[in-house]
Amino acid sequence: MTKPTRTRRADALEDPALLRRLLRAKDRIDAASHEAWPVRRLAEVSGVSEAHFARSFKRAFGVPPHRYLLTRRIEQAITLLRDTELAITDIAFATGWESLGTFGRIFRDITGLSPSGMRVRARADQAALDRVPACMLKAAQRPHLTIAVLKKRRRVASE
Known part of the structure; x- marks a missing residue:
């Protein structure tokens, strides 16, 4: 059997x-x-x-491999937005995106903010976050990708 x-x-x-x-x-x-x-x-x-x-x-x-890859790219982009003065275009290409438009759209879908909005927010929160251990901060800021981005978009559009 x-x-x-x-x-x-x-x-x-x-x-x-x-x-x-x-x-x-x-x-x-x-x-x-x-x-x-x-x-x-x-x-x-x-x-x-x-x-x-x-x-x-x-x-x-x-999560599927592609979503895991997206998570890592978005995490790296958030770090670069917060810690560097690189242009958003340079950050998009440095983190593996082939198109600035795709980067911006997916970044907004996942984080709820545009890359420039994330940069402003991350820098405003920086003083308070300096006291939090980096490993805890990274875990708390990790994008939540258990649902597909397209499902998320459809759900928002129907509301």
């Missing part, structure tokens, strides 16, 4: 070798979030098929 599908899926995530491979891909994204990371490339890093990688990554980390 075979195990139910749900049990087999849970067993796959408990496989230490698979988890190490997924962490390897996640570490590559973290180290170079400005690069293009299509599922094909991440699957090659992990040594598994594209479909298996995408399913396993989402089960292991709670």
Whole structure:
């Protein structure tokens, strides 16, 4: 008798070798979030098929690989907006976006603010936030991407 599908899926995530491979891909994204990371490339890093990688990554980390990449890019952009005088265009390209328009639209969809609005807010809050440990601040400011951006847009439009 075979195990139910749900049990087999849970067993796959408990496989230490698979988890190490997924962490390897996640570490590559973290180290170079400005690069293009299509599922094909991440699957090659992990040594598994594209479909298996995408399913396993989402089960292991709670979000699909592309949304995880978006999270990292937005986090890095927020840091650059807060801590540097770089132009918003330079920040967009430095964090891996190919279009300033796409960067601005997705940034606003995820954070609720334009990049320039985020810069103003982050700098205004800086004095109070200097006393908060960086790891706690980063966790608190992490974009919440458990729902797709398009679903979020549809929900706002219907309200």
